[in-house]
Amino acid sequence: MKEYSIIGKPTRNVDGVAKVTGEAVYAFDMTLPNMLYGKLLRSPHPHAKIISIDTSEAEKLSGVKAIITGKDTPGGKWGLWRRFPELCDQTALAMDKVRFIGEPVAAVAAVTEEIAHEALDLIAVEYEPLPAVFEPMEAIKDDAPLVHDDFENNINTTRHIEWGNVDEAFKNADYVREDRFSLSSQHHAPMEVHNALASYDKGSKRLTVWASTQSPYFLQLGLADALKMREGDIRVIKPHVGGGYGGKNSTMPDSVNAALLSMKTGRPVKIVFNREEEFTTTEHRTAMDIAIKIGLKKDGTLVAKEVKLITDGGAYTGLGATTLYLAGTFVTFPYKTPNYRYDGVRTYTNKMWSSSMRGFGSVPAVYAAEIQLDRAANDLGIDPLEIRRINAMTPGYSASGEYTVESCGILECIDKMGKRVKEKWNDLGEDEGIGFASFAYMSGGIFNWIDTPYAFSGAMVKVNIDGTVELFTQASDIGQGHNTVSVMICAEELGIGMEDIRLHPADTATTLADLGAWGSRETLMNGNAVRAAAAEIKKMLVAVARMKLGENIVYDLVAKNKRIYLELRPERGFSYYELVKDAIKQNDGEPLIGIGHYTPHNKGMISPAYGMGIQAVRAKVDRETGLIEMKDVLVVHDCGQPINPPAVRGQVEGSTQMGLGYGLCENMPTDNGLILNPSFVDYKLIRSRDMPTIELMEVPTYEPEGPFGAKEAAEATTSPGAPALANAVYHAVGAEFDSNVLKPEKVLNAIRAKEQKGKA
């Protein structure tokens, strides 16, 4: 592999000192002079007509500065599927009816948070409750109440994917099995709750919003649609963000209502959700029921797959339509699937809506596929690693027009896993088991449902006379470490030090559009844009150096160690700093600016590249109590060229924690649309003592489409934890599961069921 100066070397987080000294500012920390506090009044009903709203008593309360209801809003609807206006279904405040418990119906701005809160109690809303529907299979029935009148049978959207000849392939298969799984939702539970600070300038009629968001650009578009304003009149700034994981893509009522209240009062307004609002009224992972059928040859070769699934969409669309698409795609990964058919349905129900969450689409789908594959291997007498090896994709594998996988290290990952498991886990005790699951995910999406006319990512490099660099990018660091990655890429390309670069991230007024941090797109897409911007500068400096050297045109020059020199005669060259001065001076002082952008082309429908690998979980089951102890985890991982190894490891560790949480303990039970566990006491997250050790092994490949060979890293690793855990429990005690969340009672029931089966 190529040796770089900075890429691939363990590098401290460029925001690290600010974060460990408490100086990093999050939207949550921000206030402005004369600022008001906003609060939202929320519906107690899952489905009801709004008959009347009386705000007169609340308005009399001293300190209340503004109250708005649906009729006071411009009525703009918004959503992320902007190419399909009918799916842009969100509103700032409920207009005529409420569709889930927690839907906001009024917003208050007051001089203190306490007064705003008090005012909510004084607003009288008269509702006429309507019949509600909570389960997808109920929602599609002809007599089900409609969540949205225009959507028959509550079908929000459908998706069909097909290639090959599925029916024929099943006929010719030696072995066919069909399984059904029911997968729960999961909450992102970021440590920083949703919050936004909006400031409307009465003079210029422009709006500035600071928000805890994953995509300043998405928020700018959402606000423009909601407020019926021009995008350019809205400036969104993303300060440090206290976690996103897919939960901060959509424009939510916090920012829209803060903006509306600021426009009404002429004062800055801040809305901060409390933890209960975070759990009950922000997006969460999409729950789904999956029917999955596979056909194999005797030797384990997969010949056909058919998947039907129905998702619990909740009251609005969010990124749920994308989830449906991605579930249908990643249920095939990372295996060669010659014949495939998928039908997915997303339903509206009277609940808070589901959307994207880390590994979105893939996490529940992979649960079904990886457990089923183990069952098939078991029936056919094939080792679980061997069945994965037989079917693994190879570099250049293409699924009929949908996707092509260029760099692809899955085979090496499986082989390495086999060796390591034998070496490290040769001492399994009683009731201990090992489970495997493969994983893969995209490096950003190609689909453009947001309908942006801009390049998917842009970056600008401005070089000062002393050689210091100002790097402007709208990419979002939400904790994953992309700020560090973009500075590393810029420094490597220019051959300078990271200390020479100052980053100006995530401000829609000063940076070029970027779609934000979702679907693991920043490293590849923004990385390519940053590299291209820096390459522009390098090209100018190389031209100056070439002129000064007067060398033969065929000689190559490189930028490294703060010099630009002849590759084959390193002593012949100039200091980078000297060349910057020359470049500016000799060109009439013209500013030294480089602009780069990236949009994927000719890469199919899904993504330009795919990260992948395999995970193994070692677990022990207590037959008396049903408790599972997760002992150790192995991960073999192909993320192309790792840009910053400790950051990659951090992503693998964190996503594994989420994946194991999905498998073991995280879910969101509801009763008539009411989420029953909206606190950290009742919503069980994996904690320090629950967390097993993780050993990460990288299998570096080179991804031709990525910056310096890089691609997606460790969003895919959210998927394998839950199925690998279930497979380990099966291996340990023979208990089988058709759902996630392996709580003790479920484990005990499964053990008993297995014992009954044994007796029968």
Next chain:
Amino acid sequence: MKKELKFVVNGQTYDLWIEPKTVLVQVLRDELGLKGTKRSCDSGSCCACTVLLNGKAVKSCSILALQANGKEILTVEGLANGTQLHPIQEAFLDNWAFQCGFCTSGQMMAAKGLLDENPDPAREEIQLAMDGHLCRCTGYNMINEAIQDAAKRLQTQEEQGGAK
């Protein structure tokens, strides 16, 4: 009716008049502007707001500010010595023990409380001491490693007769 609160925060003496119902984190963040201490759950169940009260880790959302009367508080802003970072901060940086950073100040303050009492904790002891601290980014292992690394750094510093 407001009551007097006299206490020392990060070495600085403060004399304030506050509403008795005010919790400590409100005074730190809203009165003193020390926003490095975060609020996340406001119900004592995530530990993001942890500070040291007379050297012991406490959840500043769950004690009244007046309970700190006459006592010493250390927050994340008081951890470094001027521009020189504390070994715990250095260890968190080198071990990538944070990502979004929102739980980090609470984690580091609890780590300091632990290491002051137990300078050489085993992994299980760290897990036990830190179990209440939720982190949604790191998966905890790299935090545990950072705390073990910090313990070594503090040990070395002590051997060399370095600063506090």
